[in-house]
Structures are given as C-alpha cells and as structure tokens.
Amino acid sequence: MHDDPVIRVVSKVLIPTIMLFGLYVQFHGDYGPGGGFQAGVIFASAFLLNAIVFGMNKGRHVWSPAFNLQCIALGVLVYGGTGIAGLLLDGNFLDFNVLLANPVAGQHLGILLVEFGVGLTVASVMVGLFFAFASRPAHNRLMHQEDTRLLKSSTEATAEPTTTGASVSKKGEVKK
Amino acid sequence: MNLSILIAQWNYVIVIALMMIGFYTVIARGNLIKKMVGLNIFQTSVFMLYISMGKIQDGTAPILSDDPTMIYSNPLPHVLILTAIVVGVATTAVGYALIIRIQESFDTIEEDEITEALNEEALAERLAEQH
Amino acid sequence: MNFFVVDAFLMVLLTIIGVMAVKQHRLFGVIILSGSYSLVAATWFVVLDAVDVAFTEAAVGAGVSTVLALATLSQVRSNEKKRPIEPLALTVSIGAGLLLLLAVMDMPLFKDPSAPVHVHVGPHYIGESGAEIGVPNIVTSVLASYRSFDTLGETVVVFAAAVSVFLVLAGWTRKRKSKDEA
Amino acid sequence: MNFLLHAPILQIVVPLLVAPLIILLRNRHIAWGLAMASTLATFLFTLHLFLTVNETGEAIIYELGNWPAPIGIVYVIDVANAYVLPLIAGVSAIATFAARGLVNAEIDIRDHSLFYAAWMLTIAGMLGQVATGDAFNIFVFLEISSLSAYALVAIGAGNDRRALPAAFNYLILGTIGATFYVIGVGLLYMVTGTLNLVDIAQRLPAIGDTHTGFAALAFISLGMFLKMALFPLHFWLVPAYSYAPSVVSALMAATATKVSVYVLIRILFGVFGVDFPGMDSLLGVVLLGLGVAGALIGTVAAITETDLKRLFAQSSIAQLGYMAIGLGLATKSGLAATFINLFNHALIKGAIFLALGAIAAQLGRVTMSNIQGAAKQIPMTIAAILFGGMALIGLPLTAGFISKLYLLRAILEEGAWVVAVFTVMSSILALIYVWKIIEVAYLNDRPKGAPVLTETPAQWISAWVLVAATIYFGVQAEIIVDAAFSAADLFIGGNQ
Numbered sequence: 001m002h003d004d005p006v007i008r009v010v011s012k013v014l015i016p017t018i019m020l021f022g023l024y025v026q027f028h029g030d031y032g033p034g035g036g037f038q039a040g041v042i043f044a045s046a047f048l049l050n051a052i053v054f055g056m057n058k059g060r061h062v063w064s065p066a067f068n069l070q071c072i073a074l075g076v077l078v079y080g081g082t083g084i085a086g087l088l089l090d091g092n093f094l095d096f097n098v099l100l101a102n103p104v105a106g107q108h109l110g111i112l113l114v115e116f117g118v119g120l121t122v123a124s125v126m127v128g129l130f131f132a133f134a135s136r137p138a139h140n141r142l143m144h145q146e147d148t149r150l151l152k153s154s155t156e157a158t159a160e161p162t163t164t165g166a167s168v169s170k171k172g173e174v175k176k
Numbered sequence: 177m178n179l180s181i182l183i184a185q186w187n188y189v190i191v192i193a194l195m196m197i198g199f200y201t202v203i204a205r206g207n208l209i210k211k212m213v214g215l216n217i218f219q220t221s222v223f224m225l226y227i228s229m230g231k232i233q234d235g236t237a238p239i240l241s242d243d244p245t246m247i248y249s250n251p252l253p254h255v256l257i258l259t260a261i262v263v264g265v266a267t268t269a270v271g272y273a274l275i276i277r278i279q280e281s282f283d284t285i286e287e288d289e290i291t292e293a294l295n296e297e298a299l300a301e302r303l304a305e306q307h
Numbered sequence: 308m309n310f311f312v313v314d315a316f317l318m319v320l321l322t323i324i325g326v327m328a329v330k331q332h333r334l335f336g337v338i339i340l341s342g343s344y345s346l347v348a349a350t351w352f353v354v355l356d357a358v359d360v361a362f363t364e365a366a367v368g369a370g371v372s373t374v375l376a377l378a379t380l381s382q383v384r385s386n387e388k389k390r391p392i393e394p395l396a397l398t399v400s401i402g403a404g405l406l407l408l409l410a411v412m413d414m415p416l417f418k419d420p421s422a423p424v425h426v427h428v429g430p431h432y433i434g435e436s437g438a439e440i441g442v443p444n445i446v447t448s449v450l451a452s453y454r455s456f457d458t459l460g461e462t463v464v465v466f467a468a469a470v471s472v473f474l475v476l477a478g479w480t481r482k483r484k485s486k487d488e489a
Numbered sequence: 490m491n492f493l494l495h496a497p498i499l500q501i502v503v504p505l506l507v508a509p510l511i512i513l514l515r516n517r518h519i520a521w522g523l524a525m526a527s528t529l530a531t532f533l534f535t536l537h538l539f540l541t542v543n544e545t546g547e548a549i550i551y552e553l554g555n556w557p558a559p560i561g562i563v564y565v566i567d568v569a570n571a572y573v574l575p576l577i578a579g580v581s582a583i584a585t586f587a588a589r590g591l592v593n594a595e596i597d598i599r600d601h602s603l604f605y606a607a608w609m610l611t612i613a614g615m616l617g618q619v620a621t622g623d624a625f626n627i628f629v630f631l632e633i634s635s636l637s638a639y640a641l642v643a644i645g646a647g648n649d650r651r652a653l654p655a656a657f658n659y660l661i662l663g664t665i666g667a668t669f670y671v672i673g674v675g676l677l678y679m680v681t682g683t684l685n686l687v688d689i690a691q692r693l694p695a696i697g698d699t700h701t702g703f704a705a706l707a708f709i710s711l712g713m714f715l716k717m718a719l720f721p722l723h724f725w726l727v728p729a730y731s732y733a734p735s736v737v738s739a740l741m742a743a744t745a746t747k748v749s750v751y752v753l754i755r756i757l758f759g760v761f762g763v764d765f766p767g768m769d770s771l772l773g774v775v776l777l778g779l780g781v782a783g784a785l786i787g788t789v790a791a792i793t794e795t796d797l798k799r800l801f802a803q804s805s806i807a808q809l810g811y812m813a814i815g816l817g818l819a820t821k822s823g824l825a826a827t828f829i830n831l832f833n834h835a836l837i838k839g840a841i842f843l844a845l846g847a848i849a850a851q852l853g854r855v856t857m858s859n860i861q862g863a864a865k866q867i868p869m870t871i872a873a874i875l876f877g878g879m880a881l882i883g884l885p886l887t888a889g890f891i892s893k894l895y896l897l898r899a900i901l902e903e904g905a906w907v908v909a910v911f912t913v914m915s916s917i918l919a920l921i922y923v924w925k926i927i928e929v930a931y932l933n934d935r936p937k938g939a940p941v942l943t944e945t946p947a948q949w950i951s952a953w954v955l956v957a958a959t960i961y962f963g964v965q966a967e968i969i970v971d972a973a974f975s976a977a978d979l980f981i982g983g984n985q
Contacts, residue, residue, distance in 0.1 A: 030442045032239060033358040035450065037262060037461075041366040048374075069473075073509035076466045079459050080506040086554070093498045094455045094554040104441040111442060111451040118462050125469040126371060129269055132476045133276070133378035178412060187417045189408065190318045195672075196404040197325040202665060204396035207387040209334050209379060211661055213341040216372060217325055218665075220348050222672055223364070227357045229679045232425055233418045237356045238445040240437050247420075249356035250429035251445040253678075255454055256625050257360050258446070259461045260671060263632045265367045266468030267664050270639055272379040273475040274657045277643070279383045281650040286388045290654050297651065305795050305858050410676055410704030423692075427682030428559050456553045456562045460617070460629035463505060467610045467633055470512065471640030474603045475656075 011053045018046040026119050030108075036115035040122025047127045056135060068128050075121025082113040187228055195221035206287035208275045212268060219264045226253040226260075310354070317351040332387045334380055342373035359446045493537055497551040497564045500534040500574065501620060503527045504613035505633075508606040517601035521589055524605045528582040528612065535574040535616075542571040543972070550622070558622065559685035565622035569759075569828075569976040573619050573751050576832055577744050580839045580955070581612045584740045587843050587951035591736040594850035596644055604644065607637035611740065615748045624674045624684045624760075627752060628667060631716070634748070635663045638741060642733040648853055655728035662725045666715030673709030676701050677760075690760045698766040706767060709756050710775075717749035719776075719813055720783030723806045730802035735846025738798060742805055743839035747831050750812055754824070758980035763819050777817030781908055783810030784915040792922045797855040797874075800922055801841050804881055807915055808834045814908060815896055821974070821981045822899035828973035829895050833880070833888035833962065840955035841877035844870045847948040852940065857925065862935030867944040871930045873952040878923035880959050883916050888959040891966045895973075 022043035029035030051059025083094040091098035096110025182189050198221055201214025230253035238251035275285055282290050324347060328340035345368025352361035415422030436448040450458050492499065507527040511520045542549060548567035552558070566574075588608070596604055614634025618627050639660045645652030678684055680701050681692040696702055718726040726746070730738045761768060787807030794800040808830070815827030847870050848855045848863070864871040880889035893916060900909045962969050 029447050030444055032444060033237070033362050033446075035359065035447055037258065038359075038362045038366055041363075041371060045370070069515070070513055072466055072469050073512035076462055076509040077506060077513065079462050080502065080509075083455075083459065083502065084506075087495055087498075092552055092555045093495065093502060094459070096452060096455075097555060104439075107440045107452055108442070110455075111440070111447065114451050114455060114458065115447075118458065121462050121465055125465050128469050129371075129375065129472055130378075132472050133272070133375055181412055182408065185411050185414060185417055187314065187318070188411045188414065190322060192404055192407045192411070194321055194325050195407070196400045197322075197329055199403060199665075200396055200400040201329050202661060203399060204393040205329075205387070206390060207334070208657065209376065209383065210337060210387055212376065213328060213337050215661070215664060216341050216368065217328065217344055219668055220345055220364070220368060222668055222675070223360070224348060224351065225672065226675050227352055227355050227360060228417060229415075229422070229424050229675070230357065230429075231355045231418050232420050235356055235418075237358045238433065239358075240443040240445060248433050248445065250424050251432050251449050252429050252684075253424070254357045254360050254446050255449045255457070256684075257357070258363055258450060259457050259625075259629060261360070261363050261367055262461045263464050263629065265371055266464045266636055267632070267660065268372050269375055269468045270471045270475065270636055271657070271660050271664075272375045273472040274639070274643060274653060274660065275379050276382055277475055277646065278653045278657060281646065281653055285383050288388075294651055294654065302795070305856060406704050406707055407672075409700045411701075413699035413701040414676075414679060423680055423682030424678065425682075427692075428684075429682065431560055452554060453556050453561050457623075457626055457629050459505075460626065460633060463508075463610065463613075463633050464629065464636060466509060467607065467636045470508075470603050470606045470610070471636055471643075474600060474607060474640045475643045 007053055011049055015046045015050055018049065019043060022046065022123075026115065029115060030111065036118030037122050040119040041126055043119065043123040044126030044130070048130050051130070056131070060131060063127055065128070065131065068124050071124035072121055072128060075117045075119070075124065077117075078120065079114050079117035082110055082117065086110070188225070191221055191224045191228060194224070208278065208285040208287065212271050212275070215271070216264070216268065219260070223257045223260060226257050229253055313354050314351070317347055317354065320347050321351065332389055334383075334385055334387055337387070338373060338376040338380060341376070342369045345369040345372065359444075495551070496534040496537050497549055497566050497620060498553065500531045500538070500578065501613055501617045503530055503534075504609045504616070508609040508613070511602050511606045511609065515602045517598065517605075520602045520605040524585050524588070524609055525582070527609065528578065528585045531612070531616065532575065532578040532582045535571075535578040538566050539571045539575050542566055542568055543975070559683040559688040562621070562623045562626050563685065564620050565687070566620060567979055568972070569755070569979050570619045570751070572828065572972045572976045573747070573831070574616060576835055577612070577615055577619065577748065580743045580835055581740065583951050583954055584736060584743070584839065584843065587739065587846065588736045590948055591734070591846045591850055595648065595734045595736075597647060600644065604641070607640050608740075610634065610637040611641065615744055618748050619751055622686050624677065624686055624689065628671055628674065631667055631670070631752075634745070635667065638745065639663070641737040642729050645732040645734050645737070648734075649732050651728065652732035655725075655732045659725045659729045662715055662722070666712045669708045669712030669715070673705045673707070673712060676705035676708065680705075686755065686760050690762065693761065693765070702765070703767045706761055706765065706771065710753065710771060713749050713753040713756070714779075717746045717753060717809060718806065719809055720779050720786060720806055723783070723787075723809070726805065727799055727802040730805070731796060731798040735842065735849045739839055739842035739846055742802065742842045743835045746805065746809055747835050750809070750827070750831055754816065754827070754980065757816070758824065763981060769819070772817050772819045775817075776813045777908065780810045780813030780817055781911045783807060783813065785810075785911060785918075788915045788918045792918065792925075794922075795857045797845055797857070797860070797926070798842070798849070801838065801845070804919065804922070805838060807919070808838075808881070810915075811892070811896055811912065814912065815899060818899055818903055818905070819981075820899060820903060821977045822895065822902055824977035824981055825970070825973040826892070826896040826899045828976050829969055830892040832969055832973070833892045833959065836955050836959045836962070837877050837880045837889060840873055840952045840959065843952035843955065844873035844877070844949065847944065847952065848942065851942055857929050859939065860930050861933045861939065862930065863942055864930045865935060866942040869949040869953065870944050873949060873956050875923075875927065875930075876956045876959065878926060880963070882919045882923055885963075886960065887963040888966070888969075890963055891970065895970070
C-alpha cells in the first residue's frame, strides 16, 4: 500500500487534520459534545492511519511501545493525581472546588486535568491495542522461526518452552 | 399483559426485542466471534434502554444555552452510558484477544470443537491417573 | 410527528440489522453488520438528544470494536459452523424478554416529563450545574465532576483492558521487555 | 491533614493507583514491593474503618468531590461492609505475600509487572464494589475487578491451554451477569430517579407493588447469581479456578465470589428489603432451593474429582450453597450465618489454595496420584490442606464449625427440618473427599521415581497464617459472630 502516491499524499494531509480535530474535541468538550474519551479515540486513529499507510514498523517508530505503555499508566495517574490534589488541599478526593481560590475556576481546572488524563490513556490504549492485535501474526512467525531453530539445534523435540506464548506456538509447530 | 400499554411504549418494546436478539446470540451460538457480536448487540440495546428513559418531551441535547425556556433531556443516563460503552469496548478487546489465543491453541473457535478437545484431554488425564 | 418517523425508521433498521447479524454465517458479514448496528444506534442516540453518547458509540462501537473484530477475523476460519436453533437458549431469552415486557407495564411513559428520572436528581444537574461548575455541556459537568469517580473507574477499566490484552496476547510489549529486563 | 479521615476512599484509591505506577516503573521487584506495601496499607485502612465503625456504631459517609448524595457518588462504610472490607484486604495482603514465590514459579518473568498491575486492579475493584454506596459505581468496579481477573485466569495458559476457554467462558458469563445487573439498575433508576442505594431504598416503598420493581429485582439477582456462581449458574467457576495460576486461584477462591454475595445481600436486603413484593418467593423458594441443590451437588462433584484444585473449586459451589441457604431463610440469624460463613470460608479456601499453589509450583498440577505419600516430604503444606479440609467439613475447633453451627441454628429456628437434614448430609459427604486426601497423602508411601517435593517456611507461611486464623476464629468466635450479627442487624431489623 505504501507505493500508492495518492494514499500517501492524502494521508499526509489527513493525519495532522485528524490530530487537530482530536485536540478540538478534547478541549471543546466543555461547550459541545466531546471530551477526553472521544478525543482519545480520534487522536489514536491518526496514529493508526500512519501505521497502516506507512507500515507497522514506521508506526511503532513514531510512538514506541515502551513509551506508549508509560503513557497509558500516566493518564490514569494524572486523573488520580488530580483527585489526590483535592485531598491534599483539605477537600475530599476529587474535590475540584479547592483546587483554586475560586470554586468555579477550580472546577474548570479539575475538569481540564481529568479530561486530559482520560484522553491520554484512551489514545495510548487504542494505539497499543491496535499494535497488539495487528502485530500478532508477525510476532507469531518470529516465534515459530525461533522454535524451528530450537528444534534443529537440540535433538530433543521436547525442549522446555521458554514463554507462555512459545508453548502455544510450539504445539502448532509439532502439529505440522 | 395490557396491549395498549405495549403499543404506547413501543419504543421500549423494540429495545427489549433487540436486547433479546443479542442475548440469544450470546448464549446459543457456538462461534466465539459470533458470541462477541451478540454481546455487542445485547449491550448496545441496553444502552438504548437507558437513553430512552432520559428522553423528555420536546427536549434538546443537555448543553446549556442562553434560552431559559429550553427543556433539556436528562444528562445522567447519558453519562452512565458513556461509561458503559467504554466498559463494553474494554471487555470486547479482552474477549477478542482471548479468541486469538484460543485459535492458536485449539485451531478452532467453534465451541463444540473446543469442548470436544477438552473432553479428550480430560479423558486422557483420567486414564493416566488410574495407572 | 417528525420525531416519531425518524425514531420508528431507525428502530426498524436496527431490528433488521440485528436479525441479519444473527442469521448471517459469514463472519465478515456478521462483523460489518455489528458495526453498522452500532452506527445506526449512534444515529438513534442523536435523535434522542444523547449527542455525547452518539459520538462515543460511533467512535467505539462502530470503530474500535469493528477494527478489533476484523483483526481477530484475519486469523480464524471465516465461516461460522451452521447449527440448529437451540431450544433452551431460545426459551431463556424469550423468558427474559417477557420479564422485561412485564416491566414495561408499570414503567413511566416514554418522554413523560413527570417520570421520576426527570423530577428527582436530573433537574439538579440541569438547573445548578451552570452555577456550580460553569460548563455549558451538562454531560461533561456530570461526567467529570459530579460523577467524577465513575469516570476515574472508566479510565481504569480502559487501563485494565490494555493490561489484560497485553497479558493475554503478550505481543509487542513482551518483546521490548525481554531486552530491558531479561 | 489527617489521612485516616480519608480512609474510606484511600483504601480503594491506593491499590487503584498503584497499578499504573507499577506499569510506569516496570521493574518486577519494585512491582511486588509496591503491591505488598499497598495491600498492607489497604488492610490497615480497612481495619481502622472496622474499629471506628464498630466503636461509634454509625456509618461513615464519604462524599466524593464533596458532592452530597444523591447528586454525587458517596462511599458508605457501615457495620456490614466494614466487616467484609478487612477480610478482603487481609486475604489479599497474604496472597500478595505468597505471590512473590508463586509468581516466580508460574509466570513468565517478562509478564510480572503487568501481572501485578492486573492483580492490584482486581483487589481495588473488589474493595470498591463493597464500599460504594452507588448502584452504578458497583458496576464500574465490578468490571474493573472482572476484566483483570479474566486476564489473570488466562495467564494460566502457560501451564495448561485449557485456561483460555475457561477465561473466555468466564468473560462471557461475567459480562452477561454484569449486563443483567445494569438492566436491573436501569429499571430501578427508572422508577426512583436515583442511583444512590440509600436513596433508592427510601423511595422504593412509595412505588409500591409494580412489575418494574419486580423485574429489577429479578435481573439484579440473576446477574449476581451468575457472578457468585450459584448453582446452576456455576459452570464457569470450576475451570476458571483450576486452570488459573495458583496464586490467582487462591485470591479468587477466597474473595471474588464473596464480594458478589455481599453485593447481593446489600441489594436484596439493604435496597429492596425483605418486605418487597416477590421477595419471599425469591428468597424462600429460589435461593433456598438452589442453595440446597448447590450444597449437595457441589459436594458430590467434589468427591468425584481427582484434581485437587478442581475438587476444592467444586466444594466452593457447595459452600456458596450454604451461603444461599442462609440468605434464603430471610431471618436475622440466617443472614448472620451467611456473614459468618462468608468470612470463614474466605480464610479456609485461601489457606487451601495457597497450600495447593506451593505444590503446583513444583509439580504443575496437584492430583491425587502425584501427591501420594507427600505428607512425609512436605508435612506443613499437606497439614495446611488437611486443616482446611477439616474446616470445610465443620469439625469443632475450626472456624468451619462455627459457620455450620450458626447456619444449622438459623435453619432450625425456622423449623426447616428438610433443609437441615440436607445441610448435615452435605457436610458428612464432604468427609469423603477430605478422607481421600488423608489416605493418599498420609497413608500411602511416596512411589519410587516420583519427583521429590520440598518446602521452605517461605512457601507455607502464608497458608499457615490463614490456617492459624481459621483456628483462632474457631476458638475465639465471638468477634466474628458479634460483627456478623450487627451486620445482619443493619439489614433485618430487630423485630424479625
């Protein structure tokens, strides 16, 4: 697919637009429909488009799996941290009124922060899920190759499987 | 049952019918993907039940405007269902991940074939146990 | 009247898609029908004033779920094994349906402004959220402030889904981690 | 500021936020340390709540975001859930301690931080369900704990591929159960306009005898029956417990179904109340009948099993049957008996499954044939299983005896002789499978060529902590009995 110039050019235009729209949905959620969750999904779709058009490896290069996993956790922590902040400022957990001197301003800040947390987690989870599902066959093939090497190198066909995944793929291997 | 009420409440009646289509698919179908699809239909229909109860005569979307006479539909069911949709997709993702692993281990996603494989294994174990 | 026509049309459409999805044996068709079911449901949500829900349902039910389903489909047999109607399952689902129909008997009328949901807690959100939170979208106010803890739970559910899928599939994260730790 | 003032929420938030922290740091040693520290902290918080609530006798209401009920979500800690929370937190802390060894043995090293994250989420989800005072919040936390539990069960596929279909069935039935619960809550919300449990309970009597209320009751009960694996909706439980990694089986067998039982009690007795129309037939016919059937069939099924994890999973079905019988009596003493049983059974099953885990870590599976004569090689581990088994039968000096005693007393108060006979019969039948284990492990010699089993104090200490607790609460039963009766008192007033 990455040879098709039309798709390449169109997606180069589309990807930033989708991201911009994602940001709009994220921050306009106070005034119209939208919010962290919807924005997260939209934002993620930009990354998915990038990965589909320019290849999985390039896609993974943009947002590395390790960093992605950290973003997933970070979003939840931002949300929870906002709650804890309310608690430290002598309010209850998730009390936004105490965040700033003016309760309504505090509510605004609180909502902004938690929506950001939701958006961050959702966007990274969606990208993460996509890679986890889409890379599965390639990953499997890799494991199969390793198993074949293992089987060749040792005469024992019952070599201890090293990982949970490998034990499964080994069964498939033996079947063949 | 009073038929006239059912006709007046036809909206709920159809939602219930949809729910049961989904529910039947989950419990009756043996294909695991079909089960997940049934679950999706079942849950979406439950969302519709909630949204139905939030609707009010002549209401509009619950986004405040300057017009004080405006009637808004109840936002609470909307919030609950937003949460429920997210929970639903989370379950779906885990379900599909399990289906992929089941396919790799059992080479099928038909429930009866999996059960057959399981029974064979259990039988073999029982025989091994007796010896 | 307009509302009735659109509502009825979408409801009928949903029923047709639902029945087709159950009867279809090609899994690709089943998944696409399931996605379109969510999409039509999203449209229906707009008609019933639930714009935020519609947005999410379209993005998630029609989008994410379908993508995940197709990713799964690419690795399995593409047809469902045909099987006869299960009498027990049919009885159970009809029983549950009848129970719900019974519930409809005493339900507050559809769109009735005097229904409990429209007089008890809901009006507080509609009437006071402007002053208490100052955000025009009431759904956002309720979601992020009044019922903020539910939304924290929701975010954690998404997080849990990611953790669970990575654990189950043990795909790319696992590969990276072998470098870091093992 | 005083952290203890926020204990009602911190007990949930600490494990909930430790999960992402574990992922962020991604070091398996830190992961275990964090899990251990947070479960301990949670246990202390719940203990503090238990003591405070029992001292003052008043419920603690914690308003999240400072929004009062029913506008916002509130957490309500009363004598009933202050009794359940330390149990869950305590068993979780002990299981987390045992996890150090068991996880190393059974789970791939690269999955450890993910595992501990899911582990913490399961615990946080269970605590949240128990502590919350909001009907929809129960659903959210139920899903947090269930979703991570599905994955935890599925990791068992590293040892046995049957964990995968087990996890999938668990997922489908768990989701159906949760969706039924949501339907029921929706119907309740429809007629009352509120989601706060106390508020619903106050508004329900005014609604009167409606079909909608009855359907809500039916759907919530069905959903919870599925979640608590009440016979005949129990078929997901046995595979899920037996193929999950040992430490997961231990946590789930000890706590997961108990949480659902508690939620059922809270909704049935705390929201609908015993006088709700249709309640008498649900309790007196459905719960009592299914309870008796479950108690008998679970025990009989346990006798036929040769795999010990499966055997004790089947016995859980029987024990859940006893709990259902207690609820079905619809009396204060019946409810108190269920509360006692809930507590004791959690300790017993936790002990048994942790001990089984110590063996499974070496052998992969624990069957009657591969523990032949094991008592000589691993006396402490086998003895823990033995004590657990004796407590399951209900022999004196164990906590199981107290459970059976109060259950029988409650049954006889109602004059339900038939139920009493069946309950005793099921207990006596339980003797058979415990005897089978004694025979195999103590009276047989270890066959030649069988793998040599070893044990270190680190492996059996956690099981023995729970065994010691069963014995302690079997002798010093007053603490539990008093707490259980005051919890029951909350739901069924003194006139009954």
